[in-house]
Amino acid sequence: xxxxxxxxxxxxxxxxxxxxxxxxxxxxxxxxxxxxxxxxxxxxxxxxxxxxxxxxxxxxxxxxxxxxxxxxxxxxxxxxxxxxxxxxxxxxxxxxxxxxxxxxxxxxxxxxxxxxxxxxxxxxxxxxxxxxxxxxxxxxxxxxxxxxxxxxxxxxxxxxxxxxxxxxxxxxxxxxxxxxxxxxxxxxxxxxxxxxxxxxxxxxxxxxxxxxxxxxxxxxxxxxxxxxxxxxxxxxxxxxxxxxxxxxxxxxxxxxxxxxxxxxxxxxxxxxxxxxxxxxxxxxxxxxxxxxx
Numbered sequence: 001x002x003x004x005x006x007x008x009x010x011x012x013x014x015x016x017x018x019x020x021x022x023x024x025x026x027x028x029x030x031x032x033x034x035x036x037x038x039x040x041x042x043x044x045x046x047x048x049x050x051x052x053x054x055x056x057x058x059x060x061x062x063x064x065x066x067x068x069x070x071x072x073x074x075x076x077x078x079x080x081x082x083x084x085x086x087x088x089x090x091x092x093x094x095x096x097x098x099x100x101x102x103x104x105x106x107x108x109x110x111x112x113x114x115x116x117x118x119x120x121x122x123x124x125x126x127x128x129x130x131x132x133x134x135x136x137x138x139x140x141x142x143x144x145x146x147x148x149x150x151x152x153x154x155x156x157x158x159x160x161x162x163x164x165x166x167x168x169x170x171x172x173x174x175x176x177x178x179x180x181x182x183x184x185x186x187x188x189x190x191x192x193x194x195x196x197x198x199x200x201x202x203x204x205x206x207x208x209x210x211x212x213x214x215x216x217x218x219x220x221x222x223x224x225x226x227x228x229x230x231x232x233x234x235x236x237x238x239x240x241x242x243x244x245x246x247x248x249x250x251x252x253x254x255x256x257x258x259x260x261x262x263x264x265x266x267x268x269x270x271x272x273x274x275x276x277x278x279x280x281x282x283x284x285x286x287x288x289x290x291x292x293x
Contacts, residue, residue, distance in 0.1 A: 001052070004034070004045035008174055008220060009230045012038035019208040021215045024258045026059045031215035033208075039229045042198060042221035050172050056217055057130060080246045085116045088192075091242055092117070092161045095190040095290045101160035104184070106177075107167030108145045111137025118143060127151055151177070154184045163192045166286070169218040178234040182293055191236070191291040194244060195222045200285040201273040202252045211254035212247075212285070224282045227289055240290040247286035248273035 007015055018035040021044075022028065035042050048056060093099055100121040108114045108126030110133055118124045126145030128134050134145045162181050171177050181191055196212035197203065198221045203210045213221060222230075224241070231238050249270035256266035270285075277284035 001046035002049045004043055004047065007036040007039060007041055008043055009041045009226055009233060010036065010039040012036055014038050015043075018042065021208045021213045022258075023056065023215050023217075024211075025214070025217075026056050027216075033213060033215065033221060036226070039226050040223045041226035041230075042223075044215050044219055044221075047216050047219055053172075053216070054130075080250050081112060083246055084244065085113060088113055088163070088165065089116055089120060091192060091288060091290065092163065092190075095192065095239070096160045096188070098160045102158060102186075103161045103163065104154070104159045105163045105165075106148065106151065107164060107170065108137065108143075109133050111141040111143040111145060113163070113165060114143045114145065115141035151184075152180055154180075156183050157186050157189075158184050160186055160189050161192065162189070165192075165194045166196070168193050169195050169220050169222065172219065174220075174230070175234060178236065182234075182236065185293055187293065189293070190239065193227075193289045193291060194286055195220075195227065195289075196247070196251070197223065197282070197284060197287050199223045200248070200283050201276045202248055202255070202269055202285050205269050205273075206252070206255040209255050209259050211251050211258060224287065227287075231289070231291060237292045238289060239292050241281060242288035242290065243277055243281045243284040244286035244288060245274050245277060245284060248277065248284065251285050 006013060015034045015036040017032050019033050020030045021033055022030050031044050033042050034045050103117050103122045103124045105114050105124065105126045108128045111126060114124050114126040114137065126137065126143060127148045127150060128145045129148040137143050137145050162185060185191065228238060249267065252270035252273065253266035256262060273285055
């Protein structure tokens, strides 16, 4: 386990433990979430290092890797994913102003988004650290993906779009990733980053049981302010923020499941969170940041 001495975003020592969260997916152990008083980032510490984190992803219920349809929540995930795939495609095409271009999906998981873009005429590359997930992508969607280590071997100014759908919160080396992404993006290319938002209504309602904390797999827990600071620190420009409204429902329902709560209560909290985000998009359960060089 690695103890984090400095805030991963602003490098401040002014952070403190704010809650203990349980890993409901694999280990059922508790992990401390710390809050940076300087930039607002929350981060898990101590946390498994890169060589230790792999076993925490080894669960059939870890849907983005397994593509399983077993159980109510995984079926709900499949429905939400189907609804959001076309939105993601539209965001990429509008953000880059390119209908068919070069796309890199980092953390491509079971390959659903990669297949969507490939079938739309894009030249795609997927990077995924988990071998089992790469095999699922090949079997279920007919797409090939490579190990994430290949990221640092890619040529400069190659891609119109780089996407990280709920991936950045898993990356150990933030500055190294951003430096390389800036290198491989074309001058007018865009980076698309989706992350959970701990300032949402559903996050506030569920507290330490909020499913999107997902410790220890989620190393960081972002607010809009901490994400903006992260981009500033790495010389990137925020272009737009988009909502992922269905996450309000999915995360609320999963949070209720964790505490053996009410399905209807999960729907109600998800609905309230969704409505709040209509008036203030920066309060949405998950946000997509459209980023330029």
